[in-house]
Amino acid sequence: MAGTLAEKVWNDHLVRRGSNGEPDLIYIDLHLLHEVTSPQAFEGLRLAGRQVRRTDLTMATEDHNTPTLDIDLPIADLTSRTQIDTLRNNAKEFGVRIHSLGDADQGIVHQVGPQLGLTQPGMTVVCGDSHTSTHGAFGGLAFGIGTSEVEHVLATQTLPLQPFKTMAINVHGELPPGTTSKDIILAIIAKIGTGGGQGYVLEYRGEAIRKLSMEARMTICNMSIEAGARAGMIAPDDTTFEYLKGRPHAPEGADWDAAVEYWRTLKTDDDAVFDTEVDLNASDLEPFVTWGTNPGQGLPLSANVPVPEEIADENDRIAAERAIEYMGLTPGQPLRDIKVDTVFMGSCTNGRIEDLRTIAKVIKGHVKHPDVRVLVVPASARVRLQAEAEGLDQIFKDFGAEWRNAGCSMCLGMNPDQLAPGERSASTSNRNFEGRQGKGGRTHLVSPLVAAATAIRGTLSSVADLAENDPSFANLDIDAIDGSPLAPLDPNLIVQV
Amino acid sequence: MEKFTTHTGVGVPLRRSNVDTDQIIPAVYLKRVTRTGFEDALFAAWRSDPEFVLNQDEYRSGSVLVAGPDFGTGSSREHAVWALKDYGFKAVFASRFADIFRGNSGKQGLLAGIMAQEDIELLWKILETKPGTEITVDLEQRTATADDVTVPFQLDDYTRWRLMEGLDDIGLTLQHEEDIAAFEAKRASYKPKTLPAKHLPKVDIEAARPA
Ligand code: SF4
Numbered sequence: 001m002a003g004t005l006a007e008k009v010w011n012d013h014l015v016r017r018g019s020n021g022e023p024d025l026i027y028i029d030l031h032l033l034h035e036v037t038s039p040q041a042f043e044g045l046r047l048a049g050r051q052v053r054r055t056d057l058t059m060a061t062e063d064h065n066t067p068t069l070d071i072d073l074p075i076a077d078l079t080s081r082t083q084i085d086t087l088r089n090n091a092k093e094f095g096v097r098i099h100s101l102g103d104a105d106q107g108i109v110h111q112v113g114p115q116l117g118l119t120q121p122g123m124t125v126v127c128g129d130s131h132t133s134t135h136g137a138f139g140g141l142a143f144g145i146g147t148s149e150v151e152h153v154l155a156t157q158t159l160p161l162q163p164f165k166t167m168a169i170n171v172h173g174e175l176p177p178g179t180t181s182k183d184i185i186l187a188i189i190a191k192i193g194t195g196g197g198q199g200y201v202l203e204y205r206g207e208a209i210r211k212l213s214m215e216a217r218m219t220i221c222n223m224s225i226e227a228g229a230r231a232g233m234i235a236p237d238d239t240t241f242e243y244l245k246g247r248p249h250a251p252e253g254a255d256w257d258a259a260v261e262y263w264r265t266l267k268t269d270d271d272a273v274f275d276t277e278v279d280l281n282a283s284d285l286e287p288f289v290t291w292g293t294n295p296g297q298g299l300p301l302s303a304n305v306p307v308p309e310e311i312a313d314e315n316d317r318i319a320a321e322r323a324i325e326y327m328g329l330t331p332g333q334p335l336r337d338i339k340v341d342t343v344f345m346g347s348c349t350n351g352r353i354e355d356l357r358t359i360a361k362v363i364k365g366h367v368k369h370p371d372v373r374v375l376v377v378p379a380s381a382r383v384r385l386q387a388e389a390e391g392l393d394q395i396f397k398d399f400g401a402e403w404r405n406a407g408c409s410m411c412l413g414m415n416p417d418q419l420a421p422g423e424r425s426a427s428t429s430n431r432n433f434e435g436r437q438g439k440g441g442r443t444h445l446v447s448p449l450v451a452a453a454t455a456i457r458g459t460l461s462s463v464a465d466l467a468e469n470d471p472s473f474a475n476l477d478i479d480a481i482d483g484s485p486l487a488p489l490d491p492n493l494i495v496q497v
Numbered sequence: 498m499e500k501f502t503t504h505t506g507v508g509v510p511l512r513r514s515n516v517d518t519d520q521i522i523p524a525v526y527l528k529r530v531t532r533t534g535f536e537d538a539l540f541a542a543w544r545s546d547p548e549f550v551l552n553q554d555e556y557r558s559g560s561v562l563v564a565g566p567d568f569g570t571g572s573s574r575e576h577a578v579w580a581l582k583d584y585g586f587k588a589v590f591a592s593r594f595a596d597i598f599r600g601n602s603g604k605q606g607l608l609a610g611i612m613a614q615e616d617i618e619l620l621w622k623i624l625e626t627k628p629g630t631e632i633t634v635d636l637e638q639r640t641a642t643a644d645d646v647t648v649p650f651q652l653d654d655y656t657r658w659r660l661m662e663g664l665d666d667i668g669l670t671l672q673h674e675e676d677i678a679a680f681e682a683k684r685a686s687y688k689p690k691t692l693p694a695k696h697l698p699k700v701d702i703e704a705a706r707p708a
Contacts, residue, residue, distance in 0.1 A: 015680045021541035039530035039640045056692040072704045079528045086530040156670045255687035
């Protein structure tokens with residue numbers, strides 16, 4: 001029977017089909033843990049006298065609370081320290097692999113899985129974190145779960161689930177220079193809305209998607225959740241296999257061949273039917289930024305802050321009014337005139353090596369705008385090491401940016417990296433909710449290219465804007481940055497550090 | 498999870514509608530890493546008010562909560578159910594519940610029964626005229642009795658069965674242990690495992706320092 005990619009992966013993990021409205025029982029291939037959503041799950045196991053069923057399919061890292069400075073000193077914040085200590089103790093007690101602060105494989109859970117080669121096509125991946133959808137870029141079903149589900153997976157390695165609906169997002173054409181996969185996903189969310197994907201697994205398809213690098217695909221799948229979707233996925237292809245080959249946990253020898261043979265079957269059949277389809281033309285895209293307080297409140301950078309009176313839908317109008325007020329903006333004001341205090345480059349959306357290379361390429365030989373604070377936080381310690389091996393850290397430091405240790409950092413401000421009330425950021429992360437980056441903080445979601453240009457000009461800017469004052473930027477070969485098959489994390493480079 | 502057939506305990510009238518999960522347990526308590534011991538967090542904001550129902554001696558030991566409509570709305574935090582259970586509540590009745598709250602309750606062995614608003618009013622009256630009155634909840638019959646008044650409540654068959662069997666989600670899944678083991682036996686050998694751990698070479702990470 002013809003099936004979509006999502007249905008194939010689902011069926012391959014069916015332990016038991018539910019009848020009479022009972023959910024299906026789905027097997028979980030990889031369970032990732034971090035310090036925030038796991039403590040009560042472990043305690044639940046302890047209370048019921050249960051064990052972790054498959055420690056060999058489970059792994060933990062520390063990311064949400066970790067400081068990005070002085071990581072060799074005790075963590076100052078008591079809550080953060082307790083959460084991290086609890087994770088360490090639980091990992092020890094139950095025999096779970098953990099990558100702690102100071103370890104080269106520590107980092108944001110959604111970077112560490114792929115970089116170790118643990119995330120592979122056709123897998124089911126779960127984590128107590130909504131951005132688990134990132135792993136869908138490899139062609140598996142990956143989704144966030146709640147704490148009681150974390151406990152459920154720890155105890156049984158399965159989850160009772162109701163089938164999802166499927167939505168195809170066809171991205172046609174070619175991305176224009178200066179735009180990135182971040183602009184694709186921000187445009188998709190603005191188009192279908194923050195609830196548009198509710199109940200669906202999104203499959204991103206089309207020419208523009210096929211041309212993206214693995215890391216650029218991760219950026220797109222990462223933000224599926226911001227459209228309300230349960231998960232996002234992209235069918236695996238040679239780009240995927242190339243990224244995986246040689247990684248520590250990638251299959252080897254005959255296993256590799258068997259795996260690739262299976263992986264090649266992981267695509268939606270030509271005659272399969274999606275519950276819904278959405279089309280988008282990448283060639284029409286411009287750099288996209290958000291102006292409001294949810295990721296769906298975004299517009300091309302050349303646009304103006306919306307005028308609420310002109311919005312027909314009453315709910316949208318009220319939401320816009322509130323967002324504009326919170327964000328301290330003026331209706332009708334050009335987005336380009338918005339001044340920022342902080343530029344945050346990092347997170348599981350855009351804190352990977354390609355993102356850092358992209359930014360470095362733009363800012364090399366320049367200094368940041370004097371009024372702007374620039375924070376660069378690699379997604380994992382390995383990404384940091386690789387950036388240092390490539391000399392990117394020096395480019396950032398010369399630019400005037402703060403070069404930090406790995407973690408979630410200002411993406412959610414659980415550690416000391418926060419916005420002060422009223423402060424405004426351009427951020428490469430994924431959520432611009434009220435107070436997300438610190439109480440009273442104001443967030444504009446942007447691509448790495450826009451982040452770089454904004455750090456130079458001090459107002460929301462594209463790379464094209466840079467050329468207005470400085471013609472040297474006109475020759476910048478930026479269309480080759482995002483979407484090109486850049487070398488993956490190179491183990492040899494790391495050894496030389 | 499304990500099996501639930503009948504329960505008798507002091508009824509607590511909570512004459513408020515739209516009690517959201519922030520009121521059941523404020524966000525500051527979410528930082529904890531434990532799963533039990535949330536009794537002090539339950540209705541924390543209201544507990545400082547001496548007039549609040551749980552601060553009155555007759556109701557303090559309550560275990561059956563009779564609440565206004567739309568109980569458990571707002572954020573999906575599972576802590577709301579933990580807090581109610583930790584305090585000692587075994588059952589909550591309201592004319593309407595938020596879906597997620599009701600789902601979480603069923604999974605964790607807290608009975609969330611839907612009761613007609615007029616029956617709720619009837620129980621409120623009894624509990625308020627004679628504070629400390631006990632309510633007997635009969636899950637088999639799906640009724641609640643206070644004094645000589647017996648009123649029905651609704652609970653879907655599946656949740657009722659689970660509560661009566663004392664099966665939590667995990668217990669339920671583990672009834673299919675054989676299916677899980679059979680699935681594991683035929684899983685492809687090339688699928689990755691986290692253990693034994695494979696790494697790139699070990700490297701020292703230097704700590705970034707404040708500028
Ligand atoms: S970087 Fe942000 S979105 Fe990603 S896992 Fe961390 S907190 Fe969540």
